Amino acid sequence: MSTRIAFLKGHGTENDFVIVPDPENVIDLPPAAVVALCDRRAGIGGDGLLHVVRSAAHAEAEELAGEAEWFMDYRNGDGSIAEMCGNGVRVFARYLVHAGHATEGDLAVATRGGVKKVHIDKDGDVTVGMGRARLPEGDVTVSVGEHNWPARNVNMGNPHAVAFVGDLADAGDLYTAPSFGPPSAYPDGVNVEFVVDRGPRHVAMRVHERGAGETRSCGTGACAVAVAAARRDGADPAVTGIPATYTVDVLGGTLVITERPDGEIEMTGPAVIVAEGEIEAKWLENVAR
Secondary structure (H helix, E strand, C coil): CCCEEEEEEEEECCEEEEEEECCCCCCCCCHHHHHHHHCCCCCCCCCEEEEEEEHHHCCCCHHHCCCCCEEEEEEECCCCECCCCHHHHHHHHHHHHHCCCCCCEEEEEEECCEEEEEEECCCCEEEEEEEECECCCCCEEEEECCEEEEEEEEECCCEEEEEECCCHHHHCCCCCCCEEECHHHCCCCCEEEEEEEEECCEEEEEEEECCCEECCCCHHHHHHHHHHHHHHCCCCHHHHCCCEEEEEEECCEEEEEEECCCCEEEEEEECEEEEEEEEEHHHHHHHCC
């Protein structure tokens, strides 16, 4: 292994990521190494890590290689593996263009949540086809301190609990995960979104992401929020045949979410590469022990 390993840093609405290009999947990234790289004081710093691998070179994605050349092997900041990350897909796509692996326009990205269709605009915005939302039945609640709210269970390839609140400050500091019930609703934990209205089809949110705490943005969370808001407002594109578009303000910017009559959800927002450099391989080996 080289004594230095390339990395980049990027963000989508300030949801930031360490990017590790590894086309042939030869770099060992155990959870401890991911935690160290995402550490904001002793590492590079990020909400998560984007391991860039050719689909054919990764056991979890080789069957998708015919549909998408590149696999987003996404890791949360605590080293755990996640099914999908909407902001991460946009930054991943931006990296592929930056590195010359793709061109502006349409491309496909393999994820653990399936193959995602991406469109990269020349103005910097990236649109991602996020798939369809599933709305599991059953009542769900979330709690922070003495506050308790009903929530909408929305699955975007990863689980979300969406609670409409009077004030975003009611969510507290979100350093620790909000409580939820019943436990059977989310056996592997959940991303929790707290939402307030800003205007017609315009909402603002805060989010606690599994494995990361409060983040500046969450793409799948914004999609879950838009779907939950649409159903609350009586809008279901599958019934009306009319797309429903919501503007979702996150702490790090703004995302535009459209749910189409066929159920497909599209998310549009910025994606930026801000830096690139090299990781000391010896340091990575030491922290991975």
